[in-house]
Amino acid sequence: xxxxxxxxxxxxxxxxxxRDWALVLAGVAQLTRDLDLAEECTQDAYAQALESWxxxxxxxxxxxxxTTVARNRARDLIRRxxxxxxxxxxxxxxxxxPGPEDALGEDGRLRLIFTCCHPALSPEAQVALTLRLVxxxxxxxxxxxxxxxxxxxxxxxxxxxxxxxxxxxxxxxPAPDELAxxxxxxxxxxHLIFTTGHTPPAGARLVRRDLVDGAIxxxxxxxxxxxxxxxxxxxxxxxxxxxxxxxxxxxxDGRMLLLAEQDRxxxxxxRIAEGVGLLTDALRRRPPTRYAVEAAIAAVHAESVTWEDxxxxxxxxxxDVLLRLWPSPVVALNRAVAIGRRDGPQxxxxxxxxxxxxxALATYGYLSAAxxxxxxxxxxxxxxxxxxxxxxxxxxxxxxxxxxxxxxxEVTRSR
Amino acid sequence: xxxxxxxxxxxxxxxxxxTPEQWQAHGEAHGAFNEAAGGKVVGGEQLxxxxxxxxxxxxxxxxxxxxxxxxxxxxxxxxxxxLLEAADLDEAIKLASRLPEVHAGHSGVEIRPVVDHG
Numbered sequence: 001x002x003x004x005x006x007x008x009x010x011x012x013x014x015x016x017x018x019r020d021w022a023l024v025l026a027g028v029a030q031l032t033r034d035l036d037l038a039e040e041c042t043q044d045a046y047a048q049a050l051e052s053w054x055x056x057x058x059x060x061x062x063x064x065x066x067t068t069v070a071r072n073r074a075r076d077l078i079r080r081x082x083x084x085x086x087x088x089x090x091x092x093x094x095x096x097x098p099g100p101e102d103a104l105g106e107d108g109r110l111r112l113i114f115t116c117c118h119p120a121l122s123p124e125a126q127v128a129l130t131l132r133l134v135x136x137x138x139x140x141x142x143x144x145x146x147x148x149x150x151x152x153x154x155x156x157x158x159x160x161x162x163x164x165x166x167x168x169x170x171x172x173x174p175a176p177d178e179l180a181x182x183x184x185x186x187x188x189x190x191h192l193i194f195t196t197g198h199t200p201p202a203g204a205r206l207v208r209r210d211l212v213d214g215a216i217x218x219x220x221x222x223x224x225x226x227x228x229x230x231x232x233x234x235x236x237x238x239x240x241x242x243x244x245x246x247x248x249x250x251x252x253d254g255r256m257l258l259l260a261e262q263d264r265x266x267x268x269x270x271r272i273a274e275g276v277g278l279l280t281d282a283l284r285r286r287p288p289t290r291y292a293v294e295a296a297i298a299a300v301h302a303e304s305v306t307w308e309d310x311x312x313x314x315x316x317x318x319x320d321v322l323l324r325l326w327p328s329p330v331v332a333l334n335r336a337v338a339i340g341r342r343d344g345p346q347x348x349x350x351x352x353x354x355x356x357x358x359x360a361l362a363t364y365g366y367l368s369a370a371x372x373x374x375x376x377x378x379x380x381x382x383x384x385x386x387x388x389x390x391x392x393x394x395x396x397x398x399x400x401x402x403x404x405x406x407x408x409x410e411v412t413r414s415r
Numbered sequence: 416x417x418x419x420x421x422x423x424x425x426x427x428x429x430x431x432x433x434t435p436e437q438w439q440a441h442g443e444a445h446g447a448f449n450e451a452a453g454g455k456v457v458g459g460e461q462l463x464x465x466x467x468x469x470x471x472x473x474x475x476x477x478x479x480x481x482x483x484x485x486x487x488x489x490x491x492x493x494x495x496x497x498l499l500e501a502a503d504l505d506e507a508i509k510l511a512s513r514l515p516e517v518h519a520g521h522s523g524v525e526i527r528p529v530v531d532h533g
Binding site for chain 1: 503
């Protein structure tokens with residue numbers, strides 16, 4: 001019985017961590033004007049929740065409870081530290097300082113996101129800070145996601161926080177005339193968090209739920225707070241449409257399943273419908289942007305009833321548009337794969353040929369894997385085997401490696 | 416309010432090659448910057464070429480070694496500076512973006528917050 005209650009409390013704290021962390025931290029930062037201190041007090045409040053909630057029950061509004069506790073803790077510390085307060089400059093507040101209750105409102109979170117994704121911070125620092133401060137991941141978790149040692153990540157986060165206060169990066173949502181120029185950086189961070197979680201570059205798992213959920217929550221928050229920004233809607237649509245398939249990417253035995261092999265009846269129809277709705281709305285209001293076209297491609301997959309029904313002409317056409325909007329070698333690679341599906345493996349191989357010399361793709365395992373697949377379908381076993389070996393050498397994710405090894409075995413035996 | 420140092424770096428050869436017309440446009444752009452920044456410009460100067468620089472270091476035994484040339488021998492040199500007062504980095508970025516050196520391919524402006532000892 002006690003165990004059961006304990007489990008209920010831990011899951012309530014975990015849920016409050018996922019849902020309210022950024023809100024609590026933003027509320028405290030508004031008071032402390034010091035991200036370090038805000039982070040410490042937020043951490044303390046969650047630790048205290050584990051004890052208090054077990055003793056006196058789970059509060060009706062966990063987020064409000066946590067914010068109050070964290071802010072009280074901050075007041076204590078500020079009073080105690082007042083004499084030897086570090087000489088670090090404080091966060092720059094809004095020009096018109098709103099009442100403390102405003103900090104409990106939604107845009108506290110937005111303020112935090114825009115500060116973490118300020119262009120004066122390096123892209124690595126933006127991602128690390130967002131995961132730590134907005135998504136509430138521990139430094140160790142952030143370090144693991146990006147394959148760097150924990151002390152390195154801790155130093156990166158500390159350096160970024162120091163820059164925010166020393167250079168006076170303002171703690172606020174950009175003014176309307178600056179907003180359009182700043183949303184892009186935030187979306188890039190959210191997208192990067194998602195793709196890192198969707199197929200981690202190394203490790204035993206194919207999907208890291210913490211990163212994927214963190215990215216979707218961020219996109220959802222942004223969409224909620226800025227519902228008229230079509231680029232945000234398009235990104236949220238893209239993440240939902242891709243994530244709708246995530247449960248079917250692994251077979252029961254842990255083997256990776258390709259799109260062709262996945263059980264489409266298990267795709268998350270609610271997510272697909274939400275994604276398609278957001279995308280349709282975004283496309284109605286503005287000419288297509290990068291994320292909208294990517295979402296449209298994901299929607300074509302999500303809506304084909306079977307693999308054989310996939311409209312490759314549509315997909316190849318969308319990749320043409322995407323390549324114009326966002327000329328990148330990875331898009332060119334995906335376009336070649338779509339051409340190969342539409343016009344046959346030899347056409348795919350021809351479309352890949354110019355990419356083999358691209359230095360940006362020199363260590364990109366997916367290029368070798370795509371080439372290997374076309375060669376396999378053409379029955380050119382020796383060349384296919386070489387390409388699979390090359391792909392294996394460039395891939396760190398264990399689930400993907402197992403897939404490639406099985407294919408290598410298959411083509412070797414076919415010789 | 417905080418103070419920021421705007422350090423203007425660029426390729427001296429490219430600055431040397433500028434025509435009188437280009438210099439005039441350049442000067443006007445600085446005028447526009449000063450006008451936009453108003454009283455926020457605390458100070459600022461254009462510097463003589465880096466080859467006029469003299470650098471002092473210790474020779475390791477405690478005496479001062481005087482050498483000809485800038486501290487760092489780089490292609491891009493410090494050509495001038497402004498000391499600016501701004502509410503935050505965003506305001507400093509907004510103002511500094513008006514400097515013509517930001518828009519020329521060979522030059523750029525580094526924004527450094529000044530340590531507040533107050």
